[in-house]
Amino acid sequence: MPELPEVETIVRTLEKSLLNETVNHVELMYEPLLETDSMYPMEILEGKKFVGFHRRGKYLCFEFSDGYYWIIHLRMEGKFHLYGTHHRLTKHTHLLMQTEHHEIHYLDTRKFSRMAVTKDPDSYFMRKKLGFEPWDTHLTSSYLYEAIHKSTRAIKLILLDQSIITGIGNIYADEILFDTQIHPLTKGNKITKxxxxxxxxxxxxxxxxxxxxxGTTIRSYTSALNVTGRFQITLKAYGQEGEPCSRCETPMVRIVVGGRSTVFCPKCQKVKR
Structure with missing residues (x-):
């Protein structure tokens, strides 16, 4: 699943190519992608201009003229392909958008992704109960401590909770816990300020x-220009089961936490009882 860095990369890539371009045609081929509470159909964006490109957690948020916003959650396999000329559709292309100079294809092999068109993105994201962005000045050690100090959940699951800090997924949760030398099963009420x-x-x-x-390319992630990320070559925990720890050379161990594959160093990341 694309996490915050991958979504941010897609937003920046599309902004470079599509800013100030006008949508001439929109065709949604798989209707269930559009959330049932979407305020408007996709076709409302025809004749509108791309005027802003934003991200909220793992959500892409494209701003259009006349106050419209197109919001997309990529889920597991959602991706954009951007072409300069007409390009044939594949069986996994579920949305086609044409501008003066580009053709935008939205693909999702598993059809899990969701999107909506609204004029009130703040209310939309409020309904999703998203927590602070990682760089929000309100995200402080005091805030995080107060949010988790009574919790008996594993810290790995707390980091995946989008209502506390938004944007972190399985890959980066493992990397953060390895970096801070915290065992993924440590309970929230055992985490110090x-x-x-x-x-x-x-x-x-x-x-x-x-x-x-x-971003990190695991399996199928690419940016909108079909470029793979490079962060996977620096991963120290995620996917490193059996490899020597980069700090102490102890073999890395894989466990399952809340149904999520989790890799850590049993020597550097001791569980706090």
Whole structure:
């Protein structure tokens, strides 16, 4: 699933090509992609101009003239392909959008992604109960400590909870916990305020580095111009089961936490009882 760095990369890529272009034609071939509470049909964007490109957590948010916003959650396999000329549709192309100079194809092999068109993105995201962005000044060690200090959930699951910090997924949760030397099964009520500060700093640094590398390509992720990310070559935890720890050379161990594959170093990341 594309996480914050991958979504940010897609937003920046599309902005470079599509800013100020006008939509001439929209065709949604798989209707269930459009959420039932979408305020408008996709066709309302015909004749509208791309005027802004934003991200909220793992959501892409495209701003159009006349106050319209197109919001997309890529889920597992959603992706954009951008072409300069007419290009044939594939069986996984579920939306076609044409501008003066580009053809935008939206593909999703598993059809899990969802989208909506609205004039009130704040209300839309409020309904999704998203937490603070990693760089929000309100995301402090005091905030995080207060949010989790009574919780008996594993810290790995807390990091995946989009209502606390939005944008972190399985890949970067493993990387953050490895960086801070916190065992993924450590309960929230065992995390100290100092560790909360370490988690926030590591979250920001890890995601910034991933964005700079164009995201992490695992399986099928590519940017809108079909370019793979490069952060996967620097991963220290995710997918490293059996490999020597980059700090102590102890073999990395894989467990399952809340149904999610999790890799950590049993020596550097000791569980806090």
């Amino acid at each position: 100092k560790q909360c500060e370490l988690i926030i700093n590591s979250t920001r640094n890890t995601l910034e580095n991933a964005i700079a590398a164009g």
